[in-house]
Amino acid sequence: MKTMRPYFLLLPGLLLFTFFLIFPLYIVFENSLHEYSRLNGMLPSFSFVNYLKILGDSYYLEIAFRTINQAFFTSISALILGYPIALFLIATTPRKRAIIILFVLSPLLISVIVRTFGWVIILGSNGLLVNTFQYFGIQMDPLLHSKSAVIIGLTNVLLPFMVLSIVTSLQTIDPAVELAASSLGASPFSVFMRVTLPLSIPGVVSGLLIVFSLASSSFVTPSLLGGSKLKVLSGLIYEQAMILQNWPFADALAVFLMVVVFAVIYIQNLVIPNKQKGMVLH
Amino acid sequence: MKNILKTYKIKLLQYTTIVTCCTLLSFKVASQTNENEVILGGYGGTYEQFTRNLIMPIFEKATGIKIKLVVGTALSNYSKVVSTKNNPEIDVYWSNELTHVSGKQLGLYEKLDPKIMTQLQNVYPIAKDPDGIGVLSHIQVTGFQYNSAKFKQAGIPVPSSWNDLFDPRLKGKVALYNFGVAFSQDLLVILTRLQGGTEKDVRPGLERLKALKSSGNLSFFATSPAEMDNMLIQGQAWIAVNSGPRSFMLKDRGAPIDFAIPKEGGGLFANYFDIVKNAPHPKAAQILTNFLISPEVQEIIAKDVIAAPVNSKVIVSEALKERIPFSEEKLRKLIKIDRVEMNRQLDSWADMWARELEGKN
Numbered sequence: 001m002k003t004m005r006p007y008f009l010l011l012p013g014l015l016l017f018t019f020f021l022i023f024p025l026y027i028v029f030e031n032s033l034h035e036y037s038r039l040n041g042m043l044p045s046f047s048f049v050n051y052l053k054i055l056g057d058s059y060y061l062e063i064a065f066r067t068i069n070q071a072f073f074t075s076i077s078a079l080i081l082g083y084p085i086a087l088f089l090i091a092t093t094p095r096k097r098a099i100i101i102l103f104v105l106s107p108l109l110i111s112v113i114v115r116t117f118g119w120v121i122i123l124g125s126n127g128l129l130v131n132t133f134q135y136f137g138i139q140m141d142p143l144l145h146s147k148s149a150v151i152i153g154l155t156n157v158l159l160p161f162m163v164l165s166i167v168t169s170l171q172t173i174d175p176a177v178e179l180a181a182s183s184l185g186a187s188p189f190s191v192f193m194r195v196t197l198p199l200s201i202p203g204v205v206s207g208l209l210i211v212f213s214l215a216s217s218s219f220v221t222p223s224l225l226g227g228s229k230l231k232v233l234s235g236l237i238y239e240q241a242m243i244l245q246n247w248p249f250a251d252a253l254a255v256f257l258m259v260v261v262f263a264v265i266y267i268q269n270l271v272i273p274n275k276q277k278g279m280v281l282h
Numbered sequence: 283m284k285n286i287l288k289t290y291k292i293k294l295l296q297y298t299t300i301v302t303c304c305t306l307l308s309f310k311v312a313s314q315t316n317e318n319e320v321i322l323g324g325y326g327g328t329y330e331q332f333t334r335n336l337i338m339p340i341f342e343k344a345t346g347i348k349i350k351l352v353v354g355t356a357l358s359n360y361s362k363v364v365s366t367k368n369n370p371e372i373d374v375y376w377s378n379e380l381t382h383v384s385g386k387q388l389g390l391y392e393k394l395d396p397k398i399m400t401q402l403q404n405v406y407p408i409a410k411d412p413d414g415i416g417v418l419s420h421i422q423v424t425g426f427q428y429n430s431a432k433f434k435q436a437g438i439p440v441p442s443s444w445n446d447l448f449d450p451r452l453k454g455k456v457a458l459y460n461f462g463v464a465f466s467q468d469l470l471v472i473l474t475r476l477q478g479g480t481e482k483d484v485r486p487g488l489e490r491l492k493a494l495k496s497s498g499n500l501s502f503f504a505t506s507p508a509e510m511d512n513m514l515i516q517g518q519a520w521i522a523v524n525s526g527p528r529s530f531m532l533k534d535r536g537a538p539i540d541f542a543i544p545k546e547g548g549g550l551f552a553n554y555f556d557i558v559k560n561a562p563h564p565k566a567a568q569i570l571t572n573f574l575i576s577p578e579v580q581e582i583i584a585k586d587v588i589a590a591p592v593n594s595k596v597i598v599s600e601a602l603k604e605r606i607p608f609s610e611e612k613l614r615k616l617i618k619i620d621r622v623e624m625n626r627q628l629d630s631w632a633d634m635w636a637r638e639l640e641g642k643n
Binding site for chain 1: 290357358360361364365384387388460461462502503505508509512516517518625626628629632636637640641
């Protein structure tokens, strides 16, 4: 009985989790196994027709590929931009750290729709970007409604997750380790590549995980910045559920999205070594 | 050890009793709601403003019944009505033509009680539902929303026909909604009808739209009214297919936007008031719907939305009359779409649109 005591602490969280996550997910999955007709609503018969429709049609598979593709490039760009910021945050004074963190977190303080509309205006054909290039005499196509626009918008908002994740991991590295490495004759670049970077891998991996999952399920940003030509799974789910009222098919798409994202994350975990090699304890 | 077990058991018992009592109490309170309240599933934005500021106080004063407003879009509220079919949470649902027909098909709505709905006799025949289920709330026209300044600058006359969309001077300047917004759904039908087709097969309309795209005129699909407004005001698009009220709203705010109805006829776009079947407050729902089609409220709606009222006893200013299909004659000129057929085929139309029109580059 004594060993059961700690588990009681989990009970409220577990109940919440079950009611508000597991149970609705079960309903979504159960709904997806029904057929739907516009005239009769959801039919009580069980069938896999929704899943067969998704897997058998290149249109949906193309959309799924685009979703994963955009999420992947968003994670990479968040990593490239976020790692230097994380390194700076570790090395700098607490005051500067607070200011930088505020800047990095500021996208999260604004509503996603306001923020995305801001990008629509900046990247539009009359927007800041085009006008700036025009000032220097360079003619360019507006970036709006392209894959780049979506990745820019998503990176802007998901960057703090990557930065904070890497910062947390970098903070566990004892500075004495880096000092030891440089005192043994390693150049600063060598110290980074052979000591800091490998030890920060857990933070990088969890950052990539978070950014990837959030980017692949993001709705407002891809639909406003990508336009309807570059449809992603979340936009498709919305269209099927809210406009065409075909909830079973929308549920099947949602399950499909979940499975695909889980698969990619699983593969990522296999490929990137999560266990720190030779971690130094302090 | 036994003491610890006892404490846990007592605590568990206390917790469970409190939770059960609270749940039972809440049920008791819920079941006691009599007809002192009615829940209206309405729209946001300016609709919400005039509903809260004008309609709700007057109704409460006149009948003593409080209106609870659930804000959403026609589609999001419709999802609520469909999903809570067995235990509705909305009494009166402000629908659009498609969700009205779709809901009727699924048996979601209640018949109007002519004894309570005394205002029905003042309503135009065109605004009444043939089966007595639901009633129109107001009528808008689907036509051209265009940037009058850009048109003048380019020397293009005011658009007067649906075929003006194909004007080569409008290359890259035509914007349409994506299929999610009703006006594009209607456009598909209108273009089909102009080719001599019917709602049974909208391929002629789709081919016209594909031609519009391949000619380079159609460059942009907007996902929301706000996005469309932005495109037109910024001048990235010069013409769009949109509703009258939306265009006039921008015009009144000083934007160089105007509205034009093509000579072949604008599209008739209407909203409905529907009473949900097995609503929690059935009688109050009927009273509210009757109130919403009364001249007093219809005048508020007509002025605020800039649409035609359905009650013949409403007095409308001359300036407003110019902008709305006020007379029977104007209403007759509008293209009325077969919503039943549209409801039946909407899935396949959405599919065709997504794959052939928007999907292909």
